[in-house]
Amino acid sequence: MPVLVIARLTIKEAMRRWVFVGGLLLGAGMMALLAYVFANVKRHGEFLPAEMQGSLVVHFGLVITRFFSAVMATALACGAIATELERGTLTLVVTKPIRRWQIVVGKWLGFAVVLTLNQLLWLAVIEWGTWNRLGTWHWGVWKAGLIGLLYPLLFVSLNLLLSVHLPWIFVALISLVFMGIGWSETTMRNIGMLANLPRLLTLSQVAGYLMPTGRVARWMVVESEVLDIVPRLSGPPGVEMPQPTIGDLLYVVAYILVGLLLTCWSFGRKEVSS
Amino acid sequence: MWAIETDGLTKIFRSLWGKPVVAVQDLNLKVPIGSVFGFLGPNGAGKTTTLNLLLGNLRPTRGTGRIFGYPIGNPEVRRLIGYLPEKFQFHDFLTAEEFLDFHARMLGLPKSVRRQRIDAVLEFVGLKERRRSKVREFSRGMLQRLGIAQALLNEPKLVILDEPTSALDPLGRWEVRNLILRLKEQGVTVFLNSHLLSEVEMTCDAVAILNKGQSVFQGRLDELLSEPLELEIRFQNPLPSWRDIAAKWGIVVSANGDALTVRVRTEDAIPDLIVALVSNGARLMSVVPKRFSLEDLFVQVIHSEPC
Numbered sequence: 001m002p003v004l005v006i007a008r009l010t011i012k013e014a015m016r017r018w019v020f021v022g023g024l025l026l027g028a029g030m031m032a033l034l035a036y037v038f039a040n041v042k043r044h045g046e047f048l049p050a051e052m053q054g055s056l057v058v059h060f061g062l063v064i065t066r067f068f069s070a071v072m073a074t075a076l077a078c079g080a081i082a083t084e085l086e087r088g089t090l091t092l093v094v095t096k097p098i099r100r101w102q103i104v105v106g107k108w109l110g111f112a113v114v115l116t117l118n119q120l121l122w123l124a125v126i127e128w129g130t131w132n133r134l135g136t137w138h139w140g141v142w143k144a145g146l147i148g149l150l151y152p153l154l155f156v157s158l159n160l161l162l163s164v165h166l167p168w169i170f171v172a173l174i175s176l177v178f179m180g181i182g183w184s185e186t187t188m189r190n191i192g193m194l195a196n197l198p199r200l201l202t203l204s205q206v207a208g209y210l211m212p213t214g215r216v217a218r219w220m221v222v223e224s225e226v227l228d229i230v231p232r233l234s235g236p237p238g239v240e241m242p243q244p245t246i247g248d249l250l251y252v253v254a255y256i257l258v259g260l261l262l263t264c265w266s267f268g269r270k271e272v273s274s
Numbered sequence: 275m276w277a278i279e280t281d282g283l284t285k286i287f288r289s290l291w292g293k294p295v296v297a298v299q300d301l302n303l304k305v306p307i308g309s310v311f312g313f314l315g316p317n318g319a320g321k322t323t324t325l326n327l328l329l330g331n332l333r334p335t336r337g338t339g340r341i342f343g344y345p346i347g348n349p350e351v352r353r354l355i356g357y358l359p360e361k362f363q364f365h366d367f368l369t370a371e372e373f374l375d376f377h378a379r380m381l382g383l384p385k386s387v388r389r390q391r392i393d394a395v396l397e398f399v400g401l402k403e404r405r406r407s408k409v410r411e412f413s414r415g416m417l418q419r420l421g422i423a424q425a426l427l428n429e430p431k432l433v434i435l436d437e438p439t440s441a442l443d444p445l446g447r448w449e450v451r452n453l454i455l456r457l458k459e460q461g462v463t464v465f466l467n468s469h470l471l472s473e474v475e476m477t478c479d480a481v482a483i484l485n486k487g488q489s490v491f492q493g494r495l496d497e498l499l500s501e502p503l504e505l506e507i508r509f510q511n512p513l514p515s516w517r518d519i520a521a522k523w524g525i526v527v528s529a530n531g532d533a534l535t536v537r538v539r540t541e542d543a544i545p546d547l548i549v550a551l552v553s554n555g556a557r558l559m560s561v562v563p564k565r566f567s568l569e570d571l572f573v574q575v576i577h578s579e580p581c
Contacts (some may be wrong), residue, residue, distance in 0.1 A: 013365065089363050095357045
């Protein structure tokens with residue numbers, strides 16, 4: 001099947017790129033560092049309780065995976081189509097007897113596999129850091145981490161769609177903007193609630209629709225089972241984190257799929273000059 | 275049936291700002307099956323646009339095209355075609371074998387056929403010994419041959435080559451030229467887009483010349499270049515009487531100082547003309563034949579087009 005052939009090549013290509021190896025090692029290194037920091041930080045002259053250390057490692061480890069997975073998804077996917085056509089690596093592929101959507105789905109699948117493997121490795125590092133503190137398996141890491149697989153897929157779909165017509169540099173910049181929009185949702189909501197600013201709350205909602213990374217993040221916080229130990233991780237005092245719903249997950253999945261469908265349609269109509 | 279047939283094929287590029295650009299206009303091409311067909315034109319004539327229309331990468335604004343009777347733009351038509359673009363870059367971390375395997379899978383070739391075809395095309399292009407070498411280790415000429423190999427994986431009936439020799443040294447060009455001639459022997463139609471007129475003249479049976487998006491000339495090469503031969507003769511002792519003698523064997527095109535240019539009807543007339551001149555006392559310094567070449571035809575056609 002051409003889709004699987006393209007996916008296989010995409011995986012091979014991605015795993016050779018320095019941004020993949022570098023991001024993987026950097027992310028893993030930062031998580032390991034986290035575990036060390038929380039094991040050695042003192043509060044009122046005393047080390048933090050083991051359970052708290054474990055929860056902090058889980059929570060901030062998952063924050064790091066979200067950040068790095070978004071960056072890695074952008075770095076891998078931003079030049080997937082227009083830039084590859086310009087370079088000539090995709091020229092021979094589009095003239096084969098395959099449909100354009102097969103190329104898009106193949107690339108998407110390839111990126112999804114690479115980013116999933118990446119994520120699993122990072123989760124393993126977080127689990128190691130937690131196990132060191134608690135001496136037991138922390139299932140919350142894996143439950144939250146699996147939901148967190150949706151996070152980079154948001155960026156893969158977005159970047160693939162943009163990369164049909166734009167060179168990689170513009171795709172990467174726009175993706176960074178969307179990253180900022182997604183992250184600003186929580187900040188705007190918290191400030192809006194604390195300062196009682198309805199317009200900021202509305203803006204926060206709009207941001208959440210434009211880039212639903214906050215929805216994934218809230219699910220990860222809940223599923224990571226850290227709030228029982230450190231309730232403040234849900235947000236600042238006086239602000240209650242909205243409970244994530246199945247609707248949130250469905251919206252995220254729909255966002256990813258619509259992005260993919262739009263890419264297939266857009267690339268299918270694109271005129272290519274070799 | 276023709277290998278390629280177009281009827282009024284037109285492509286106009288429109289943008290939001292700026293005037294529309296007519297890249298190809300009312301192109302009527304007929305490429306015979308089994309021929310090596312040269313597609314010529316100056317830069318910006320619309321050659322690459324035409325190739326992309328035939329491959330289905332661009333949608334025609336007007337007109338139609340058929341490849342072996344099937345309409346262009348249909349992805350299944352690509353099963354009949356092998357293509358090597360002018361500008362290409364291969365995934366250089368793959369070996370030659372892996373690269374061909376990837377393209378063979380994209381063509382939907384089953385496993386048993388894939389292996390056999392990869393062996394066959396590597397043998398054909400002379401890269402069998404380098405099957406396990408990484409593509410990044412290949413020279414430009416080897417890359418070109420590898421590119422031709424991928425174009426031949428599915429045993430296509432039509433091979434489209436866009437400037438296959440432009441970046442090659444003379445040895446590389448010789449190798450590619452031979453590959454093209456061997457394809458012709460196997461009955462494969464080759465559609466060759468090239469700037470190098472001498473290469474086209476050596477390999478092609480027929481040509482079409484494109485200028486400003488329109489076909490201005492199309493025909494068999496042997497017919498187009500069967501113009502009479504011209505001889506430029508330089509004399510040590512130029513005399514007006516040599517002109518009268520030469521006129522008996524051909525047409526005196528020009529007489530300048532010590533040189534005479536004579537157009538003879540056939541090559542057989544040349545020895546008789548020389549004998550006639552020498553036996554009447556002419557002392558010849560040089561006799562240089564000037565054959566009407568494809569370049570002469572090309573320049574003549576392009577310059578005769580209204581600006």
